[in-house]
Structure formats: C-alpha cells, structure tokens
Amino acid sequence: MQNKIGKQTLRFSNVNILSSSSVVGEMESQGPLAKEFDELYDDQYMGKDSWEQAELFILERSLDLAIKKASLSATDIDYYLAGDLLNQNISAGFSARTLGQPFLGIYGACSTSMEGLTIASTLIEGGFGKYAMAAVSSHNATAERQYRYPTEYGGQKPVTAQYTVTGAGAIIVSAVPSDIKVTYATIGKIRDLGIKNPFDMGSAMAPAAADTIAVHMRDTGRQPSDYDLILTGDLASVGYPIVKELLKRDGIILGTEYNDCGLLIYDRERQQVFAGGSGCASCAAVTYGYVMNQLIKKKLNRVLIVATGALLSPVSYMQGESIPCIAHAVAIERKEN
Amino acid sequence: MGTYWTAFYVGGLICVLGQLMIDIIKLTPAHVMATLVVIGAVLDGLGLYEPLIKYAGAGATVPITSFGNSLVHGAMLEAERNGVVGIITGIFEVTSAGISSAIIFGFLISLIFKPKG
Amino acid sequence: MQNNKYKSLSKQLAPTTPILRNCVVAFLVGGLICVFGQFVQNIFLEHFNFTAETVGSPTVAVLIAIAALLTGLGIYDKLGQFAGAGSAVPVTGFANSITSAAMEHRSEGLVLGVGGNMFKLAGSVIVFGVVAAFFIALIKTLWGMF
Numbered sequence: 001m002q003n004k005i006g007k008q009t010l011r012f013s014n015v016n017i018l019s020s021s022s023v024v025g026e027m028e029s030q031g032p033l034a035k036e037f038d039e040l041y042d043d044q045y046m047g048k049d050s051w052e053q054a055e056l057f058i059l060e061r062s063l064d065l066a067i068k069k070a071s072l073s074a075t076d077i078d079y080y081l082a083g084d085l086l087n088q089n090i091s092a093g094f095s096a097r098t099l100g101q102p103f104l105g106i107y108g109a110c111s112t113s114m115e116g117l118t119i120a121s122t123l124i125e126g127g128f129g130k131y132a133m134a135a136v137s138s139h140n141a142t143a144e145r146q147y148r149y150p151t152e153y154g155g156q157k158p159v160t161a162q163y164t165v166t167g168a169g170a171i172i173v174s175a176v177p178s179d180i181k182v183t184y185a186t187i188g189k190i191r192d193l194g195i196k197n198p199f200d201m202g203s204a205m206a207p208a209a210a211d212t213i214a215v216h217m218r219d220t221g222r223q224p225s226d227y228d229l230i231l232t233g234d235l236a237s238v239g240y241p242i243v244k245e246l247l248k249r250d251g252i253i254l255g256t257e258y259n260d261c262g263l264l265i266y267d268r269e270r271q272q273v274f275a276g277g278s279g280c281a282s283c284a285a286v287t288y289g290y291v292m293n294q295l296i297k298k299k300l301n302r303v304l305i306v307a308t309g310a311l312l313s314p315v316s317y318m319q320g321e322s323i324p325c326i327a328h329a330v331a332i333e334r335k336e337n
Numbered sequence: 338m339g340t341y342w343t344a345f346y347v348g349g350l351i352c353v354l355g356q357l358m359i360d361i362i363k364l365t366p367a368h369v370m371a372t373l374v375v376i377g378a379v380l381d382g383l384g385l386y387e388p389l390i391k392y393a394g395a396g397a398t399v400p401i402t403s404f405g406n407s408l409v410h411g412a413m414l415e416a417e418r419n420g421v422v423g424i425i426t427g428i429f430e431v432t433s434a435g436i437s438s439a440i441i442f443g444f445l446i447s448l449i450f451k452p453k454g
Numbered sequence: 455m456q457n458n459k460y461k462s463l464s465k466q467l468a469p470t471t472p473i474l475r476n477c478v479v480a481f482l483v484g485g486l487i488c489v490f491g492q493f494v495q496n497i498f499l500e501h502f503n504f505t506a507e508t509v510g511s512p513t514v515a516v517l518i519a520i521a522a523l524l525t526g527l528g529i530y531d532k533l534g535q536f537a538g539a540g541s542a543v544p545v546t547g548f549a550n551s552i553t554s555a556a557m558e559h560r561s562e563g564l565v566l567g568v569g570g571n572m573f574k575l576a577g578s579v580i581v582f583g584v585v586a587a588f589f590i591a592l593i594k595t596l597w598g599m600f
Binding site for chain 3: 338339340341344345346347348349350351352353354355356357358359360361366367368369370371373374375377378379381382393394395396398399400401403404405407408409411412413416420421424425428429431433434435436437438439440442443444445446447448449450451452453
C-alpha cells in the first residue's frame with residue numbers, strides 16, 4: 001500500500017495541475033490580492049435577480065476560465081467535483097447541470113476546496129480518467145441569510161465574527177505532465193473541543209487545523225520549514241494564534257512560512273471584515289489565484305494548503321450543539337523539488 | 338410627558354442595559370429583545386412603567402420594553418371591563434399600531450427595495 | 455486537550471470586546487432615537503388631537519415607518535453594527551428586524567417568502583411579550599378578585 005503513508009496521508013506521483021481559476025466579488029476586488037484574481041465583480045448581484053443566482057454565476061465563470069486556461073473544452077472533463085455552503089449544495093449541483101459532465105457533489109463547509117482537490121487527485125492517480133476538475137463557491141449574502149441574519153438586519157456582530165468571501169475557485173488536475181504537481185494530501189478527522197459560538201469560527205476550527213498539520217508532518221517526515229508557505233483556509237485573526245500555540249505544545253513550530261487565507265484576502269484595517277475572511281472561497285480564491293500565480297512564477301516552490309471547515313448547521317446550533325470541525329491539507333510543489 | 342433630557346438619558350440607559358446583555362451575558366439580539374419585552378411587562382404589572390413614561394416620555398415609550406407594557410395595559414383594560422376573558426381579547430388593543438405598522442411598512446418596503454448585502 | 459482547557463486557551467488568545475465603547479455608543483444613539491421620538495410625540499400632542507394616553511401609537515408608527523425606510527435604503531444595518539443595542543432596543547430595531555427579513559425573502563415570493571419569513575427574528579418578541587402579558591394580567595386580575 002505504497003500510496004498511503006503514515007496514518008492519514010496519500011502520496012501522489014502522477015497528479016499534475018493543468019490550470020486553476022479564481023473569481024471574486026466586491027470586497028475582495030477592493031482587497032490586497034485583487035490583482036491575483038482572474039475576474040472581479042463589484043456588484044454583489046452580478047447582474048442577477050437573487051444572491052443564489054449570483055453565486056452560481058461566479059462558480060460557472062470559474063469553471064469556464066479553468067477549462068479555457070487548460071486549452072480544453074467542457075466535454076474533456078472526466079469528473080467534476082464541487083461543493084458550496086448552501087443547503088443541498090445548490091450552487092454545485094446547478095453548475096454541474098450546466099457543465100454536463102459526471103459529477104460528485106461534496107460537502108466540507110469551508111474545507112471543501114481541498115476535499116475536492118484530494119478526491120480529484122485520487123481519481124487521476126488511480127488512472128480512472130484523464131482530467132478531473134474540483135471547484136467551490138461561497139457568497140457573503142447567501143451565507144449570511146442561511147447561517148445568520150437577513151443582510152439588512154441591524155444586529156451587531158462581535159469582534160470574533162468573520163466575513164464570508166464572495167468568490168469561486170476551480171482547479172483541473174491530470175496525468176498529463178505539467179510543472180506543478182499535487183504531491184500529498186492529508187485527510188483530516190473531525191475535531192470538536194466544545195466551542196458553540198457560530199460567531200467565533202476561528203476558535204472552533206483551530207484544533208482541527210493543528211491536528212491535520214501535525215499528522216501531515218509526522219506522516220511525511222517533514223517540518224513546517226520544508227514549505228515556502230503554509231496557509232490555513234479561514235482561521236483568520238482569532239484562529240491564527242490558537243493554531244500556532246496548539247502546535248507549539250505538540251512540538252511543531254509554525255514560523256514565518258505560516259499565514260491564513262482569511263487574513264490575506266482582506267485589509268482588516270481598511271475593510272470592515274471583523275476577524276477576516278471565511279467561506280469555501282477564502283481558501284480557493286487565494287490558493288487558485290494568488291498561490292498558483294506565485295508557483296507559476298517560481299516565487300514559491302512548495303506549499304501546503306490546509307482548508308478548514310466548521311460542520312454545524314443553524315439547527316444544530318439552536319439545539320445547543322457544539323461545532324465539529326475538520327481540516328484537509330494538500331501539498332502542491334513545483335516539479336524540480 | 339417627559340422632557341428631551343429625560344427621554345435622552347432614560348432611553349439611553351435602557352439601551353445600555355441591552356448592550357451589556359449582548360457583550361457580557363453574550364445573548365443574541367433576539368434573546369435580548371425578548372427579555373426586555375418581558376421586563377417591560379413585569380414592570381407594568383408592578384405599576385412601575387406608567388410613572389416611568391410620565392417622567393421620561395419617549396425615553397420609555399420608544400424602547401421595546403414599552404411593548405411589554407402596552408400588552409399588559411391592553412389586557413388589564415379589557416379585564417377590568419370583562420373579567421379574565423378580557424385578558425385575551427385586550428392584549429393587542431394598545432399595541433395594535435406598533436405591530437400593524439411594522440407589518441404594513443415592512444411589506445411595502447420589501448416590494449420596493451432589494452437588499453444590498 | 456480537554457474542552458474546558460481549550461475554552462480557557464481560546465479565551466486567553468481572543469480579541470477583547472470593547473464593552474465600554476459599545477455602551478457609550480449604545481447610550482448616545484439610543485438616547486438620540488428617543489429624543490427624536492420625543493420630538494415626534496410633541497408634534498402629535500400639540501398639533502393633533504392626541505392625549506398623553508393615546509399619543510404613543512402614532513409616535514411609534516412614525517418611528518417604525520422611518521426605520522423600515524432606512525432598512526430598505528440599506529442604512530439601518532450599518533447603523534446597527536455601529537450602535538449595537540442603541541439601534542436594536544428602540545422600537546426601530548423591531549421594525550428593522552421585520553423589514554429586513556421581509557426584504558431578504560422576497561426572492562422566494564410574496565406568500566411563502568415575505569409572508570412566511572417576516573417574523574423570523576421579531577416573532578419571539580411578540581410571542582414572549584404576549585405570553586408574559588397574559589400571565590401577568592391573569593395574576594393581577596385574580597389577585598384583584600381575592
């Protein structure tokens with residue numbers, strides 16, 4: 001069983017990234033990474049009638065862009081994996097209707113991007129197809145109206161709250177050689193240390209991130225310093241110090257190579273985003289936009305993307321349950337490594 | 338019925354009470370509103386809310402606590418005329434304007450405006 | 455790590471809520487909304503046929519209409535984030551909770567969307583107010599009888 005190493009990590013020898021895409025909305029197009037995204041929209045409705053239709057629109061844009069950048073057509077995609085934050089994954093399902101290719105809907109909350117990339121990589125590594133595409137979307141208004149309050153409601157959000165990223169990201173992997181490969185994926189386990197507050201996701205998700213990072217390092221025999229960049233998906237300013245502390249107590253030091261997508265995508269001083277970004281697109285837009293650009297330009301050689309998700313529902317929260325969380329890590333490297 | 342100054346500081350203090358419930362007890366806004374309405378109802382039951390209205394005017398009628406006060410008032414008005422049955426027939430008598438206008442204006446605004454996010 | 459140990463670790467590393475700033479702003483904004491209410495009330499008392507007993511209704515109706523409009527214009531949510539309880543506790547907050555829910559669910563149609571969801575946030579205020587008022591009035595009436 002040479003493709004599984006350690007307890008939870010998969011090793012890939014033949015998974016290449018052909019292309020990726022990132023599409024974002026208003027807040028993100030005013031943030032520090034604006035130049036790194038493929039398409040920017042300053043109208044949160046994207047010209048559509050509802051928030052949900054707007055989210056579907058940017059997800060479909062991300063698919064079109066990824067397919068075009070790989071010089072493929074939709075019918076070349078052997079498997080399409082997608083997920084979003086909405087009930088019954090409607091953005092993913094409806095985008096699959098448009099794409100028309102074999103589809104697997106997946107749900108990992110904000111960790112869905114790396115969950116999708118992991119499964120897509122296994123399909124390619126196993127020789128089950130030539131091209132696999134994984135995508136996610138999230139939208140600030142659709143997340144707010146489903147998980148929290150109507151968007152025009154005047155309820156005051158606490159300092160620990162996060163701002164759901166409006167965006168979509170897609171990635172195409174294949175056995176066809178390219179310079180950038182997916183080398184490892186560590187599938188996470190659920191971690192729930194009793195946090196119940198849905199306005200404090202960072203605290204809820206940090207233990208899962210720490211757990212997956214620790215397992216990944218032990219399974220691969222690597223250190224954090226072996227990576228040019230380690231990014232968590234959306235721990236933001238609250239979860240960031242907690243994950244560092246938890247790993248420190250476990251003997252693993254996260255140094256300057258560590259950052260968080262939710263902190264990178266916005267300028268917290270200028271933009272009212274509370275603790276920082278969250279949502280599936282927090283990890284996806286930053287990874288498939290900014291990080292992929294740096295890998296292509298050879299400014300980064302080896303990165304570890306750790307997407308984090310909080311698996312609560314509005315009902316579970318109201319019934320007094322705590323928030324079970326998960327984190328999935330994927331290592332992406334330039335082939336010279 | 339109250340002066341600008343008493344309306345200001347009494348209304349302000351009731352809001353501070355709500356803010357402390359949010360920040361220290363960590364209640365959601367919905368829980369805070371429900372609690373304040375019940376407090377208003379209890380205070381009217383004890384005969385303390387009407388004097389507060391005389392003193393603070395809008396400082397006591399504008400906060401959501403006055404909603405609880407009006408509900409008890411309406412109930413008591415009808416109960417005095419018709420006994421215990423009057424409680425149920427009278428509850429919405431005084432607050433009718435508040436609830437009706439909230440429904441009507443809320444509905445109309447939803448026809449005209451789209452949420453901006 | 456045990457849950458309670460983790461709770462204290464996360465509390466230790468958490469950002470602090472600016473309680474004093476929040477209370478001061480809530481006091482000022484809430485107070486000013488009440489001052490405006492007082493102004494409206496005085497207009498009704500002086501220029502219309504309302505008495506001290508009946509003036510509450512039109513005053514509240516005017517404030518609700520204004521709050522609904524501000525919600526529609528997309529202003530009230532910004533005020534709410536700034537003022538917290540200062541804009542949520544006055545009856546304007548009640549109007550905002552109903553209007554914002556109505557607006558948000560318009561995409562699901564008038565009957566099931568607007569009509570069915572309007573009281574999502576405000577419903578508990580009405581329910582608890584009515585139930586509390588029922589028991590309080592009941593106790594007072596029975597007390598008065600014996």
